[in-house]
Amino acid sequence: xxxxxxxxxxxxxxxxxxxxxxxxxxxxxxxxxxxxxxxxxxxxxxxxxxxxxxxxxxxxxxxxxxxxxxxxxxxxxxxxxxxxxxxxxxxxxxxxxxxxxxxxxxxxxxxxxxxxxxxxxxxxxxxxxxxxxxxxxxxxxxxxxxxxxxxxxxxxxxxxxxxxxxxxxxxxxxxxxxxxxxxxxxxxxxxxxxxxxxxxxxxxxxxxxxxxxxxxxxxxxxxxxxxxxxxxxxxxxxxxxxxxxxxxxxxxxxxxxxxxxxxxxxxxxxxxxxxxxxxxxxxxxxxxxxxxxxxxxxxxxxxxxxxxxxxxxxxxxxxxxxxxxxxxxxxxxxxxxxxxxxxxxxxxxxxxxxxxxxxxxxxxxxxxxxxxxxxxxxxxxxxxxxxxxxxxxxxxxxxxxxxxxxxxxxxxxxxxxxxxxxxxxxxxxxxxxxxxxxxxxxxxxxxxxxxxxxxxxxxxxxxxxxxxxxxxxxxxxxxxxxxxxxxxxxxxxxxxxxxxxxxx
Numbered sequence: 227x228x229x230x231x232x233x234x235x236x237x238x239x240x241x242x243x244x245x246x247x248x249x250x251x252x253x254x255x256x257x258x259x260x261x262x263x264x265x266x267x268x269x270x271x272x273x274x275x276x277x278x279x280x281x282x283x284x285x286x287x288x289x290x291x292x293x294x295x296x297x298x299x300x301x302x303x304x305x306x307x308x309x310x311x312x313x314x315x316x317x318x319x320x321x322x323x324x325x326x327x328x329x330x331x332x333x334x335x336x337x338x339x340x341x342x343x344x345x346x347x348x349x350x351x352x353x354x355x356x357x358x359x360x361x362x363x364x365x366x367x368x369x370x371x372x373x374x375x376x377x378x379x380x381x382x383x384x385x386x387x388x389x390x391x392x393x394x395x396x397x398x399x400x401x402x403x404x405x406x407x408x409x410x411x412x413x414x415x416x417x418x419x420x421x422x423x424x425x426x427x428x429x430x431x432x433x434x435x436x437x438x439x440x441x442x443x444x445x446x447x448x449x450x451x452x453x454x455x456x457x458x459x460x461x462x463x464x465x466x467x468x469x470x471x472x473x474x475x476x477x478x479x480x481x482x483x484x485x486x487x488x489x490x491x492x493x494x495x496x497x498x499x500x501x502x503x504x505x506x507x508x509x510x511x512x513x514x515x516x517x518x519x520x521x522x523x524x525x526x527x528x529x530x531x532x533x534x535x536x537x538x539x540x541x542x543x544x545x546x547x548x549x550x551x552x553x554x555x556x557x558x559x560x561x562x563x564x565x566x567x568x569x570x571x572x573x574x575x576x577x578x579x580x581x582x583x584x585x586x587x588x589x590x591x592x593x594x595x596x597x598x599x600x601x602x603x604x605x606x607x608x609x610x611x612x613x614x615x616x617x618x619x620x621x622x623x624x625x626x627x628x629x630x631x632x633x634x635x636x637x638x639x640x641x642x643x644x645x646x647x648x649x650x651x652x653x654x655x656x657x658x659x660x661x662x663x664x665x666x667x668x669x670x671x672x673x674x675x676x677x678x679x680x681x682x683x684x685x686x687x688x689x690x691x692x693x694x695x696x697x698x699x700x701x702x703x704x705x706x707x708x709x710x711x712x713x714x715x716x717x718x719x720x721x722x723x724x725x726x727x728x729x730x
Contacts, residue, residue: 243422634661
């Protein structure tokens with residue numbers, strides 16, 4: 227009975243999805259479907275109040291789902307689909323404790339659910355499945371005779387021209403029949419329905435992933451001392467050698483990073499002067515260096531604090547050096563943040579500069595978790611669990627902001643003190659058009675500053691080209707919006723359209 231309900235729900239979901247999305251853009255239709263999806267999960271009691279990860283992924287999915295309509299950006303859609311993906315992974319395995327594991331479960335389910343569904347339809351125990359399987363089994367006896375007949379028809383057609391002509395006429399009749407069928411079948415609708423069915427199966431047809439369940443049972447956040455049967459002398463000397471190697475490595479790394487941080491603090495924090503350079507390399511070099519440094523720090527910590535060295539009684543200096551190195555990496559992250567601050571001050575906002583800020587927040591939290599791992603003898607699983615969770619939260623929260631409008635408003639507001647990159651700004655999304663819609667007089671107000679502070683090669687588009695491009699975009703956007711169906715409606719573009727109309 228439960229299988230019949232699942233099959234019926236998948237079919238009904240496919241029909242609803244096809245109705246909502248056939249020849250439609252993504253907008254209100256996505257939110258409407260997900261409301262129905264969540265409603266079904268509540269009705270069928272698939273949602274529980276026991277799993278914290280289920281609550282988190284459900285909240286992330288609902289929040290980003292609402293904001294796909296409010297902010298309507300590619301970024302929020304990417305994060306939203308990731309949230310759905312993780313939520314399905316948690317639904318398929320309620321006992322899961324890591325988002326990283328949830329992603330793995332969902333990825334496997336993406337394919338295994340299709341196979342399991344097909345198996346249930348064609349080889350299940352329902353009456354319909356049994357009838358279909360029986361019919362297919364009976365039809366097997368006709369396959370070989372039909373193939374043999376086709377071979378002999380081909381041979382006879384080539385050997386006898388008259389027979390070949392008749393065969394050709396018969397072939398044309400069959401071809402006309404197929405042409406008539408496919409001409410009157412809406413292939414676009416068929417492929418949409420098939421795709422929607424695959425999505426419905428992934429969302430609604432539950433499958434187990436035994437490997438993930440086994441891995442989850444074997445993971446733990448805390449390290450425990452493992453006693454080996456080797457002689458104590460050999461074991462203790464091995465720990466001492468590893469301890470000395472760790473001391474040497476961390477002393478050297480701390481010393482090198484201290485020199486680098488001292489230079490950054492003096493030159494970047496307190497004595498920075500801009501001399502007309504683009505600053506792109508200035509920020510990017512620091513970011514790449516930070517990534518490499520953090521990866522090395524994590525690798526070193528995972529190696530030296532992977533096992534019994536955590537329980538070595540004389541390891542306090544190794545821990546102190548590790549703490550110092552983590553602190554110095556945090557200083558390095560702050561240096562990159564200050565580099566990014568100078569970049570924004572002189573060259574205004576852009577996607578990558580905002581991305582650097584979000585990345586640094588994740589880095590600082592990552593360093594904190596590395597500190598906690600050493601302090602409380604945690605496993606590498608603890609690091610993956612906490613940092614994937616932090617990454618998820620940063621992605622969800624940052625996707626709720628209409629960054630295109632933020633960038634447009636900020637860059638024009640500071641056009642008298644920072645570079646106004648007209649070519650870059652003119653390519654922001656349609657929902658930012660009201661903030662891009664500047665007259666030539668407004669642009670000329672900052673012309674003298676821009677020409678004096680940022681001469682060639684900074685100038686990539688003049689004021690006249692900019693106003694013409696934005697005017698053309700306004701017309702195209704208005705026409706496109708007026709042709710949109712209610713199912714493709716979104717708040718961000720609606721407000722932009724109304725604002726442009728009021729300014730005409």
